[in-house]
Amino acid sequence: MTYPVVEKFISINGEGQKAGELAAFIRMRGCNLSCNYCDTSWANTMDCPCEFLSTEGLITWLTEHKTKNVTLTGGEPLLTKGIDTFIEALGSSGFSVEIETNGSVALDCFHNLLHRPAFTMDYKCPDSGMEQAMCTDNFSLLLSKDTVKFVVSSIADLEKARAVCTQYKIADHCPIFLSPVFGRIDPKEIVEYMIEHHWNEARLQLQMHKFIWPPEQRGV
Ligand SMILES: C[S@@+](CC[C@H](N)C(=O)[O-])C[C@H]1O[C@@H](n2cnc3c(N)ncnc32)[C@H](O)[C@@H]1O
Numbered sequence: 206m207t208y209p210v211v212e213k214f215i216s217i218n219g220e221g222q223k224a225g226e227l228a229a230f231i232r233m234r235g236c237n238l239s240c241n242y243c244d245t246s247w248a249n250t251m252d253c254p255c256e257f258l259s260t261e262g263l264i265t266w267l268t269e270h271k272t273k274n275v276t277l278t279g280g281e282p283l284l285t286k287g288i289d290t291f292i293e294a295l296g297s298s299g300f301s302v303e304i305e306t307n308g309s310v311a312l313d314c315f316h317n318l319l320h321r322p323a324f325t326m327d328y329k330c331p332d333s334g335m336e337q338a339m340c341t342d343n344f345s346l347l348l349s350k351d352t353v354k355f356v357v358s359s360i361a362d363l364e365k366a367r368a369v370c371t372q373y374k375i376a377d378h379c380p381i382f383l384s385p386v387f388g389r390i391d392p393k394e395i396v397e398y399m400i401e402h403h404w405n406e407a408r409l410q411l412q413m414h415k416f417i418w419p420p421e422q423r424g425v
């Protein structure tokens with residue numbers, strides 16, 4: 206089995222519960238959504254150049270780099286054919302696996318894996334244009350190592366995020382992260398909103414890598 210990898214690199218994780226820790230990133234080609242803010246739209250089309258890499262080849266690369274954390278991202282990594290087998294192979298080799306997923310893919314078939322990964326699952330807010338694709342049945346499967354992330358463009362997105370958290374009791378399952386669409390909303394507005402609504406369960410997160418490197422830079 207091989208997988209369509211558009212880039213792989215070692216960096217600090219700029220997002221999620223392991224932000225600031227070293228991680229290896231494997232970005233898979235292709236996505237079923239088209240969020241209007243997507244910072245990896247170049248990776249989302251099926252004609253994007255990629256390398257077809259095997260489980261063995263990727264594990265050799267990870268081992269050479271002495272990584273512990275592995276983040277599978279994309280595109281939408283959970284749409285990659287055979288990704289469940291790859292997740293099991295990474296888990297049984299001792300890697301700590303995190304999946305960045307867009308909230309549209311049903312997690313039930315991944316939830317029961319022997320080496321269940323940590324999911325950082327977006328709920329696509331109204332301003333993304335993709336909210337209609339959300340699979341809200343996923344919320345009941347989430348564990349404390351998972352995260353629900355709302356990438357917000359506006360106060361209206363924050364209002365929707367808060368309503369979704371209340372409706373699905375997300376804080377009873379896992380942490381809630383709020384992240385600004387880069388350059389589209391001042392993070393101060395998010396903090397002010399959190400203060401105004403006493404939103405103690407939510408956590409603001411800025412994409413750290415976009416402050417360390419030029420925001421458009423790939424491979425970091
Ligand atoms: C590029 S996506 C790939 C994984 C998956 N397709 C998803 O949407 O979660 C990784 C993360 O980057 C976030 N993201 C993409 N573009 C962004 C932007 N312009 N500003 C902030 N976050 C962004 C997404 O919302 C998602 O949480």
Ligand SMILES: Nc1nc2[nH]cc(C(=O)O)c2c(=O)[nH]1
Nearest residue numbers: 216217218219220278414425
């Ligand atoms: N440094 C760094 N951290 C990240 N965390 C999630 C990323 C992603 O694109 O999914 C990402 C990324 O692209 N770079």
Ligand code: SF4
Nearest residue numbers: 236239240243280307
């Ligand atoms: S789901 Fe993820 S990769 Fe796909 S368009 Fe949205 S942000 Fe980009």
Ligand SMILES: [Mg+2]
Nearest residue numbers: 244245278412
């Ligand atoms: Mg990114």
